[in-house]
Amino acid sequence: MGDPIDIPNWYRLDDQLTTSGQPSGEQLAAIAALGVRDVINLALHDHPRALPDEAATVAALGMRYIHIPVVFDAPTTADFERFCAAMADRGTRPVHVHCIVNARVSAFLYRYRREVLGWDEAQARPALDAIWRPGGVWARFIGDTARAELPHQMMATPPQT
Template sequence: MKPSFFRTSITVFLLISTMLMASFKLMSSQKSEPMLDDLRNFQVNTADMVSSGLPTRVHFETLKANGVRNVIDLLPDDRSEEIKLMNALGLKYHNVAVEWKNPTLENFEEYVATMKSFEATGGITLTHCKLNWRGAVFTYLYRVTQLNEPEAIAKKDLDAIWQPDETWQDFIDEVKAKYMSEASE
């Protein structure tokens, strides 16, 4: 790949991301719209992907009004209330139950399959968990392994949310080793 193409691709990506983030900031600052400022660790990852901590109903309504059509919930346990809310709001929903102390390659593979399914139907996909720590890792890994986004850009977003502990760093290394070795075959 030519260096100028690479620079142009990064510039276009950054421009689109900045515009999307500005749209969300503008929307959240308007008095007539519910605010997203209190949505913990809200982050625009790509033009079609956002992540956050646990949203409230008002957050989900605001996100839907701004193009979110799909939700991936990474929390384990009973998610029946969120399922009811997603049905009421008309949002597509999928739960990947990721145990905090035991994220698995199978969890990530389920996430990838769900993201690809949602991408095929369009709209922005929200990935969320309690604090966006799981979400930040999963969106980072998806961007690097599936979207072939430059590591530095995706890692910057992950680092802005949290520094993975040993369990999560081992998970990141395992996923990257699997998908990066597949890419080189």
């Protein structure tokens, strides 16, 4: 089975890690069919595009659901620490990480790759830039002081890798 590229901003980072915007119930089933065992959601449950009772949908598909609600205008170090703990807890199980449009996720993974995995800028930045170029609070969150006073710039069409 191929990747469910119809999910908004679908992005495969490697064999064990995929990301996207908000998947539907049917799309979560396609993610489960890929062998994914953990789903991490960084979006708020009360967002208009959030899936009603996503935790139950994910559980019914045999996957583990981890919810780390990150307020878009106020990501915190505590949010990042919870994310790092969830990534460590999954071990080598395939994981899908999503939010509403894959902006939160790409920023968290960029920071995770830099701070936890020790990747350099040239290794970590392309996956972030494929989705967006954060400004403001998100630029500060990832340590990009050059963009801290600039607005966010979303990419038109992320690559479907």
